[in-house]
Amino acid sequence: MWIFLAFALVPLVEIGLFIQVGGAIGLWPTLGLVLATAALGTALVRSQGARALSDLRLALHDLRDPTAPLAHGAMILFAGAMLLTPGFFTDSVGLALLVPAMRRALMRYLARRVQMASFTVGGAEIRPRQGAGVIDAEYYEVEPENAPEPPPSGWTRH
Template structure:
């Protein structure tokens, strides 16, 4: 239900803001602001996205948990989508998501709401008890290696 309200309210807010700003400064300056914010947002998203990718690579190289750089990258990506969407409200939210402190705050809030349950972690493993039993699913057999010349054509698995 909240998603429906979001898809309903955001365009209504954008339309109201376009009417208000267009009435104050006129049509062409309003359109110029929309285009300028899209260009500025694209440049900022590009630079912050490359920094987030660098932090992600560093976390992989140092064998650290990559969830924080991944979350920041996802928020930067979402910010870029909002900044490319014409409108003042979406631009404001998009520019806010480009502020690292805002992203860190949102990430803390998201972590508070997520519960992680692990199954089969290091504490769950137990050594087998008692003597080793013979396995019933072992099939014994003999094999021989045949020397066949290499083929230059297609594999034997397909027919052409």
């Protein structure tokens, strides 16, 4: 139902905005403004997308959670689609998504509304534990006193 409303209302809003802006500044300046926002948006999406990809690579390299860089990349991709769609409403949504503070605010909002049930890594399904906490402990390794030395692995020379 929401998708139907979006596909019905967004074109109507865009038509209304084209009429209003075109009436205020004229046809050619309106078309020039639409083309300029598409060009500006493409350049911004390219630079921000490269930064998001770099952040994702760094997160994967450092074995950190890649959720935030992936979400930023998805929102930048969506912003690019909005900026390439002709219209003032879609351009404003696309430009808003290119602001990092706006993306972080949207991520916080979505994080409160979305709960992960499970995910799969390498064929293994992982489910979050309910009520799992951090256990702070100290440890030391116990070595048997008279343990025999393990046989050579075959990878070393004697």
